């Protein structure tokens with residue numbers, strides 16, 4: 001597959017929470033290896049959108065096709081799809097009763113049925129890549145927030161996904177820990193991983209994004225490459241939003 | 249400035265000397281001993297007034313004996329054995345039923361939760377004794393099971409209601425993010441429960457579960473009405489042979505208390521160890 005192959009195709013999706021229209025006729029295409037950064041005001045539907053990509057939320061109409069599999073409420077199919085799509089959460093969501101190493105191996109061992117020795121070897125490899133090889137035997141509560149988030153990234157990577165979703169991965173972190181997580185994400189981007197990142201870290205976006213997406217009130221308002229997005233966006237709302245967040 | 253952080257670490261107002269006197273271990277134990285002593289003396293004196301003939305020396309033979317074969321446990325301990333086995337079997341079965349009910353309610357399936365709620369309302373609104381009669385006199389003859397099985401089923405069904413609530417609360421106490429994380433690495437619901445959710449909910453379930461086991465052991469005494477040979481029945485039988493009702497009931501009560509206390513203490517140790525592990 002080359003760089004032009006679409007790996008995520010979202011066509012005309014709508015999503016309701018009861019009567020609340022959370023996603024309104026959203027279209028988006030992400031190509032193999034592309035880095036997409038999504039931003040927008042709170043409540044604009046960013047989390048809802050990317051959570052539809054791995055079936056943590058269900059869209060009510062329209063189509064989402066990921067890696068040629070349509071996202072569909074078929075339990076077996078959605079589990080297969082989730083193995084291809086890693087997700088990193090704002091609150092890390094590490095398993096507190098398992099050690100770091102166990103957090104990393106439980107998915108490969110129980111879901112992919114990989115032998116323990118091999119799963120551990122892979123896990124240690126990824127711990128190396130997120131720069132915390134020495135923390136393997138600790139419990140999540142014994143780590144700093146930045147370290148926990150890097151473990152969470154490694155946990156997703158251990159499933160060998162083809163796409164990584166990030167939902168505000170640095171928003172819950174103390175400022176001095178944000179960069180250690182962003183650095184890991186930049187390194188991941190350099191490996192050619194397809195990434196969809198919801199974040200307000202515009203420095204990171206400038207560095208890695210191929211495409212910037214701006215959402216507001218459940219709609220995608222602007223899709224453009226970073227140089228245009230940051231200097232001359234088409235929508236006034238987007239310009240206003242950028243002014244607000246770039247002020248500080 | 250008197251904000252919360254400024255007060256942190258400072259002792260609250262120091263207790264008055266009178267308070268300290270009553271809170272010291274020695275005085276507490278003394279007060280406890282006096283109260284227990286008064287109760288015992290009251291019963292003793294009351295019994296004397298009734299002309300009760302105390303025969304404590306005849307009690308030990310029902311606890312243990314030395315025969316030609318050596319040391320042997322007495323009838324009361326056989327009764328206790330039955331009580332423990334009965335309670336344990338009922339508890340395991342109750343936990344199984346409780347888990348099924350809890351999962352049905354959490355499943356989000358309309359039929360599932362309707363079945364679960366129907367069962368819970370049925371069990372909650374029937375007295376334990378009536379439930380026992382129902383199993384022994386009605387279902388027993390129909391399905392051909394004996395009094396022991398009827399007892400196990402009664403206790404299991406009765407306690408499964410509360411146990412299912414304990415399990416449900418424990419499962420709900422695990423943050424939603426744990427579900428999302430386990431799903432997002434491709435786990436099925438079953439795998440998520442088994443490897444991620446249930447192990448974390450044990451911590452929340454352990455204290456109320458211990459209470460429920462203690463409750464079950466105590467309510468198991470009710471099966472003496474259908475003459476299952478457990479601790480209470482044995483006590484009653486001994487009394488009908490010997491007329492030592494005061495001594496035997498005191499002994500039986502103490503045995504129940506000893507078992508449930510040992511259990512509670514054991515579990516609280518376990519709990520401490522478990523929490524340190526995390």
Ligand SMILES: Nc1ncnc2c1ncn2[C@@H]1O[C@H](COP(=O)(O)OP(=O)(O)OP(=O)(O)O)[C@@H](O)[C@H]1O
Pocket residue numbers: 017020022040041042043044045046047048049
């Ligand atoms: N489970 C839910 N039930 C009802 N409404 C919901 C639910 N989840 C989200 N919403 C609503 O949908 C809208 C979009 O939420 P979403 O979490 O996608 O926003 P967001 O862009 O990620 O915002 P934030 O920056 O605050 O994370 C919000 O108005 C929110 O209140």
Ligand SMILES: [Mg+2]
Pocket residue numbers: 046047048167168
């Ligand atoms: Mg969000």
